[in-house]
Amino acid sequence: MIDQIIEGLFLTLRYDTFVLMALGLFGGMLVGALPGFTTLMAMAILLPISFFLDPVVGIPFLLGVYKGGIFGGSIPAILVSMPGTGAAVATTTDGYQLTKKGQSRKALDMALFSSVIGDTASDIFTLLMIVPIAYLVLQFGPPEIFAILILSIVIVAVTAGHNPLKGLIMLTVGLWLSFIGSDPIGGMERFTFGLFDLRDGIPLLPLLIGIFAIPEIAKIVGRKTTGSNSVASILGERLSRDEFKRCIRTICRSTVIGTMIGIIPGLGQMVAAVMGYTAAKNASPVKENFGKGELEGVAAAEAANNAVNGPTMVPLLTLGIPGDNVTAILLGAFVAQGLRPGPQLFTDQGPVVFGILIAMVIANIMFLAIGYVSIPFFSRIVTIKSNLLVPLVTMFALAGAYVYHSNPTDIIILAVFGVIGMIANAAKFEVMPLVMGFILGVPIERAFGQTLSLANGDFLNFALFERPIMVAILVATPFLAWLIRRKMYADKDNDKYLH
Amino acid sequence: MRNNVEMLVLITIAFLSLMALVFSSALIKQQQMLFGQPSISPDQFPNLTLTAMLIMAIVLLVKPLKKRWFDGKSNEEAPLDVDPDIEEEDEGEQSYLRLGAYFLSMIVYAIFLKEFGFVTCSAILVAFVSVLLGARNVLEIVSLSLISPFLLYVVSTRGLKVALPETDLIERAVQALFQFLGLA
Numbered sequence: 001m002i003d004q005i006i007e008g009l010f011l012t013l014r015y016d017t018f019v020l021m022a023l024g025l026f027g028g029m030l031v032g033a034l035p036g037f038t039t040l041m042a043m044a045i046l047l048p049i050s051f052f053l054d055p056v057v058g059i060p061f062l063l064g065v066y067k068g069g070i071f072g073g074s075i076p077a078i079l080v081s082m083p084g085t086g087a088a089v090a091t092t093t094d095g096y097q098l099t100k101k102g103q104s105r106k107a108l109d110m111a112l113f114s115s116v117i118g119d120t121a122s123d124i125f126t127l128l129m130i131v132p133i134a135y136l137v138l139q140f141g142p143p144e145i146f147a148i149l150i151l152s153i154v155i156v157a158v159t160a161g162h163n164p165l166k167g168l169i170m171l172t173v174g175l176w177l178s179f180i181g182s183d184p185i186g187g188m189e190r191f192t193f194g195l196f197d198l199r200d201g202i203p204l205l206p207l208l209i210g211i212f213a214i215p216e217i218a219k220i221v222g223r224k225t226t227g228s229n230s231v232a233s234i235l236g237e238r239l240s241r242d243e244f245k246r247c248i249r250t251i252c253r254s255t256v257i258g259t260m261i262g263i264i265p266g267l268g269q270m271v272a273a274v275m276g277y278t279a280a281k282n283a284s285p286v287k288e289n290f291g292k293g294e295l296e297g298v299a300a301a302e303a304a305n306n307a308v309n310g311p312t313m314v315p316l317l318t319l320g321i322p323g324d325n326v327t328a329i330l331l332g333a334f335v336a337q338g339l340r341p342g343p344q345l346f347t348d349q350g351p352v353v354f355g356i357l358i359a360m361v362i363a364n365i366m367f368l369a370i371g372y373v374s375i376p377f378f379s380r381i382v383t384i385k386s387n388l389l390v391p392l393v394t395m396f397a398l399a400g401a402y403v404y405h406s407n408p409t410d411i412i413i414l415a416v417f418g419v420i421g422m423i424a425n426a427a428k429f430e431v432m433p434l435v436m437g438f439i440l441g442v443p444i445e446r447a448f449g450q451t452l453s454l455a456n457g458d459f460l461n462f463a464l465f466e467r468p469i470m471v472a473i474l475v476a477t478p479f480l481a482w483l484i485r486r487k488m489y490a491d492k493d494n495d496k497y498l499h
Numbered sequence: 500m501r502n503n504v505e506m507l508v509l510i511t512i513a514f515l516s517l518m519a520l521v522f523s524s525a526l527i528k529q530q531q532m533l534f535g536q537p538s539i540s541p542d543q544f545p546n547l548t549l550t551a552m553l554i555m556a557i558v559l560l561v562k563p564l565k566k567r568w569f570d571g572k573s574n575e576e577a578p579l580d581v582d583p584d585i586e587e588e589d590e591g592e593q594s595y596l597r598l599g600a601y602f603l604s605m606i607v608y609a610i611f612l613k614e615f616g617f618v619t620c621s622a623i624l625v626a627f628v629s630v631l632l633g634a635r636n637v638l639e640i641v642s643l644s645l646i647s648p649f650l651l652y653v654v655s656t657r658g659l660k661v662a663l664p665e666t667d668l669i670e671r672a673v674q675a676l677f678q679f680l681g682l683a
Contacts, residue, residue, distance in 0.1 A: 052659040165559050169512060172552035176519070176545065183541040188528045190541055191519070221601045221632060222594040387632035388639070391625040392647055394601075398608055398624070399617070399651060403661050411609035415602055422598075427508040449539040 001131050001350075008354025011056045012362065020057050021363050024064020025370050031065075032072020032088075033378040037216070037389065039069025039087075043329045044213040045393060047205065048400035055337040055352050060359035062333055063309075066326055067119060067360075067367055070269060070306055074111040075378050078104055078298070087269030087305040090277040094290065094297030101293050102236050109239035110295050111302045112371045114251045118303035120364040122259045122310035127357045130346075134318045137343040142450035143463070145319070147473035149444045151480065152265040152321045153436050158481045159267060159488060160430035167433045170424070174437020175444075177202055184442050185449045197409045204332050206401040206414040207438065211431050212325060213397050214418025219425075220386050239295075247299040250280045254300045258307025264484065265315050265436075268324035269305040271488055276304025310360060317341050317353060320443060321436075328435045336404065506563065513556035516549045523549070597631055604628065616666040621648030 024046075031042035043065050050058030073088035078095030091111060098107040140148070157167035180191045181201025192198040254276035261272040280300030281290040290297050312323035313330075320341040322328035334341050339349055346353060401414040424431050451470075455462035463471050519526060527542040604627050612620050626644035634640050653673060655661040665673075 048661075049659065052661050163559075165555050169509075169552060169555045169559070172516075172548050172555070173512065175548045176516075176552065179545045179548070183527075185539055186541055188541040190527045190545060193526075218598055218601060221628075222598050387629055387634040388643060390632055391628035391643065394605075394628055395621045395625055395648060395651065398605060399621070399655070399663065402612065403655070403663065406662055406664075408609040408612050411612070412606060415605040415609070418605075419602060423504070423508060427505040429505075429508065445539070445544045448544065452539055 004346075004350035005127075005354045005358070007351035008356075009358050011351055011355035012060070012359045014056070016054075017057050017060055017359060018362075018366070020053065020061040021064040021359060022366055022370060024061040024066075025068035025363065025367050026374070028065035028068025028070075029072035029075075029371065029374065029378055030068075032069035033075040034386075034389065037386075037393070039066060039073065040325055040329070041213040041216045041393070042069055043326060044209045045396045045400055047208065047329055047332055048403050050333045051336045051404060055334075055339060056355040056359065058337065059330070059333055059356050060363060062330060063356070063360055064363050064366075066330075067306070067309060067363055068370075070309065071112065071115045071302075071367065071371060072378060074115070074298075074302055075108065075375070078107045078111060087273055087308075088301070089270060090273040090301035090305075091298055093277070093301075094292070094294045097291070097293030098295070098298070103293070105236045106239045106243065106295065107298050108375050109372075110244070110247065110298045112368065112375070113239070113244060114247070114254070114299040114303040115306040116364050116368045116371075117251050118255045118258055118305075118307035119309050119367070120361060121255045122262060122307040123357070123360045123364065124310075125259055126310035126313055127354075127361070130314055130317060130357065133314055134343045134346045137318045138347075140343075140469075141467075142447040142454065143467040143470040144473070146444060146447035146451050147470040147477075148319060149321065149440050149447060151473055151477045152315065152319070153433070153440055153444070154477050154481050155484060156265050156436045157433040158485050159271075160432050161428065164481075164485065166429050170429050170431065171433040171437040174434035174439075175441040176437075177207075177434070178438045178441025179445075184446045197407070202413065202438070203405060203410055204335065204439070205404050206410040207417050208329055208332050208435070209397050209401050210414035210417025211421040211435060212329070213393075214414065215421035215425050215431075217390055217393055217397070218418060218422050220390055243295055247296050250283075250296045250300045251303040253279055253283065254303035255307045258304035259311050261304075262308035262311030262323065263314055265321050265323040267308075267484070267488070268312075268326075269308045272308045273301040273305035275488075276300045313357070313360075317345060318343055320440075322439060325432050325435065328432075328439060331439060502563070506560070509556045509560050513553055513560065516553040516556065520546060520549045520553065600631055601628065604631075613664045616669055617663040618648045618652050618665060618669050621651070 027046065028039060028042060031037045032039050043062055046065055047062065050062050052058070053061065070087050074091045074095065077088035077092040079099055081092050081096035081099075095104075095107045095111065098104060137145075153171055154168075157171040158164035160167040160170075176191075178201070180198055182188065182199065183190055189199065254272075257276045257279060258269075258272040261267045261275065277290075277297060277300045280296055281287055284290065284294075284296060286294070308324075312327045315321040315323050316327045316331060316334075318341075320331065322331045331341060339345060339352065397414065398411050401410045402408065404410070421431055424434070451467075452459065523542050523546055527545065529541070604624055608620050608624050622644045625647060626640050629640045629643060652663055652665065652669075655663050656665075656673075657677070
């Protein structure tokens with residue numbers, strides 16, 4: 001393992017990785033800083049660029065966009081009370097109050113430092129934990145993998161949105177979409193309606209760009225927003241050492257919360273930020289200051305949402321389970337690069353995987369430097385005109401959908417999924433369970449088929465006496481899903497933000 | 500309004516899943532077995548999923564429909580998913596027309612992309628979407644729609660070595676420009 005880590009380090013230490021990662025960070029912060037333009041949209045649109053780069057360059061580039069975007073979202077949250085991303089929703093509460101008090105510079109500095117600390121600590125945790133978890137997963141056979149996949153999709157479905165049934169319906173829609181094409185066991189055609197373009201199934205890339213990026217762009221088109229009129233300005237002194245020291249305990253607590261949430265598929269940054277914020281408020285001796293411009297509030301939310309970034313790679317790399325919508329896009333990047341996530345990835349492509357994980361840690365150091373220098377620039381971006389940006393973003397999205405297969409049909413598929421995403425948004429159906437169902441549909445069916453083969457026609461005896469772990473996971477699935485959902489909405493503060 | 504959309508979505512999902520179940524034998528090719536028996540037939544998993552989808556959609560539909568028809572309450576009084584904090588968005592006719600035009604422009608772009616090339620199609624698309632979003636400064640629109648597709652084309656084809664469809668005329672112009680700049 002040490003050899004692989006060292007080899008991975010050498011793979012990462014190349015100038016183009018650093019340049020592309022810096023570009024990704026800058027681009028992510030830029031998009032995150034624009035209200036209405038999300039990190040998810042940026043990643044979906046920039047995903048195709050990574051296909052044409054080496055894996056240790058292309059994937060760190062996307063990780064840069066991811067990390068930069070999550071922090072970038074806190075800039076408009078603090079300056080104009082408009083979270084650039086969902087992850088920054090809890091930052092708005094105290095961040096904007098600090099701006100009103102003329103202390104926006106302090107709030108932005110605190111957001112940056114706590115983001116970097118939360119992110120770095122969770123990345124190191126990921127680097128240390130991922131190998132033991134991968135070795136554990138290697139001991140699993142198809143029945144256990146099947147049970148874990150079911151557990152993951154159920155957790156994602158029931159924790160997405162207000163109504164768990166709606167999440168489960170979207171999950172089944174995603175599963176059904178994954179059936180289009182050839183079946184993974186016998187290769188028979190299903191639901192292709194005789195269309196040649198559907199024989200290989202629905203392509204992942206246009207689906208991801210269409211369902212994640214297009215509805216966000218369409219929202220701006222529908223509203224015809226021409227840019228924020230708010231004047232974003234950076235005021236006040238920088239963060240002092242004493243103020244930072246006062247928040248260290250909160251940052252550590254939020255980092256732990258974010259890291260734990262990151263491992264569980266489906267919860268993501270927003271849940272982490274809200275839970276980190278609520279925990280900080282409950283632990284504080286000056287609870288009444290929260291919501292009125294408390295620096296600890298900004299630190300708690302930002303450390304927690306950034307601490308999610310690293311651990312979401314654990315289920316992704318070891319089991320091929322994307323923990324949230326951003327890691328679903330990263331999964332697309334891995335697959336396009338010929339890196340099929342799963343325990344075998346560590347034996348087949350160990351150095352590349354470690355190279356990518358090391359790049360995540362290096363990205364944080366660059367993130368600190370770029371963020372510190374460029375905060376004033378990004379604060380100006382908050383007010384840029386959207387009627388100039390939306391056409392460019394649309395062009396990038398369409399070109400991105402086209403380039404992978406050089407097939408214009410992919411653009412039509414993108415538009416169709418854009419419409420599906422918009423309708424889902426309008427009806428308050430979350431799209432993440434659909435994407436999870438689509439991505440994991442084939443692996444689930446394959447694992448289920450292999451399990452039935454192993455059972456040799458006597459599934460009940462096989463499951464109960466030979467594969468008790470599978471049975472235990474399947475039995476525990478509804479209880480675990482219920483417990484996680486209950487924990488998520490237990491606190492009134494959490495409920496307020498998450499709904 | 501939102502509840503009507505929800506109802507429509509659920510009715511569509513229920514109807515489509517029912518149709519897919521009814522016609523599954525026509526939509527899924529059956530395996531011709533030469534050796535042994537497959538562990539799972541190609542229609543087993545889809546039928547299981549479609550049945551679950553149908554049942555859940557019906558369960559979600561039953562409550563508001565029951566209230567609407569038997570208790571005489573309107574749909575607005577029997578919400579599927581109560582969420583009072585959600586602000587109603589701009590849902591005027593203009594907004595729908597703009598969205599329709601936006602999606603139509605994507606379809607037209609896909610149809611003509613190979614014939615007219617990336618730069619031309621993208622320039623028209625960028626100009627159209629800018630105007631659609633309220634941009635009225637001609638100089639701004641023209642410069643944005645001419646420069647950005649050209650730059651993206653050059654970066655993609657020369658920098659990332661990605662193939663984008665283009666007419667001979669524009670490709671020759673790019674080559675000439677590169678020769679002029681000494682980059683060819």
